[in-house]
Amino acid sequence: MLLSINPINPQARLIQQVVDVLNNDGVIIYPTDTVYGLGCSIFSKKAMKRLQHIKNSNDHSGMNPKKPLTFICANQTEVQEYTQGIPTQVFK
Template sequence: MLLKINPDNPEGRKIDQAVDVLREGGVIIYPTDTVYGLGCDIFNSKAVDRICKLRGLDPVKARLSFICKDISQVADYAQQIDNTVFRLMKKHLPGAFTFVLNSNNKVPKMFKNRKRTIGVRIPDNNICQVLVEGLDRPILTASLKSDDEILEYFTDPIDIYEDLGKQVDLVIDGGIGKNQPSTVVDCTGAEPVVLRLGTGVLEL
């Protein structure tokens, strides 16, 4: 199913429809402030497994990330966030960043890689924010990569639906996406380290 949602003022009825898909264990494709992503409820192991298979990821080795509505929700799944990391996140979020943090016991088993870390995002995207708020728990995010030789990531939701619509339960059309992922910042050591340079510009 293809569902067009206004990116500036998401329609509540349509958001409820998308949230119902997530609650029922569905897999969706949705826009972020960077690239389009595959998503599901982080507590539905079958849906997480489906996304890993779609992306060819090993859940044990992969650094899976999820989207939260705010830093308070991030803190529910991370070990104690020190003041330096908190200030860094507050300065850059919502925004095009993935922050890698040490995870705690609330993180579902499928996300517990050998390093016991999680990637967390709070995108500056209205559709993302109301989806997470409606579900009332984080949503898995996995960048939607393209096989195109020029474009590394899918940007047009119509192309996404034509290529992948039958492999997922819902594709949200929130407008043309970007072709550059988030900047990944590892905050598990003494100093923040940029693991991948993307759309976000880190200011220390």
């Protein structure tokens, strides 16, 4: 499925389709400033495994610690929910 979402005037129906994909263990592709990114819900182990498999398609060993995944947080408060003991200086 290919969706084109207007960044200035996004349609709620299309956003909901993306949310549904994420909630059903799906992987999405989205544009960034330079390239396209791959994404999934961090709450879905199945989706995380799918994403890792895509990233390591030539390496069928599964999760590869040498190719870590990143995740996007809405704000610093959300970062604190997923991390431990980050010094104040790091946030600056």
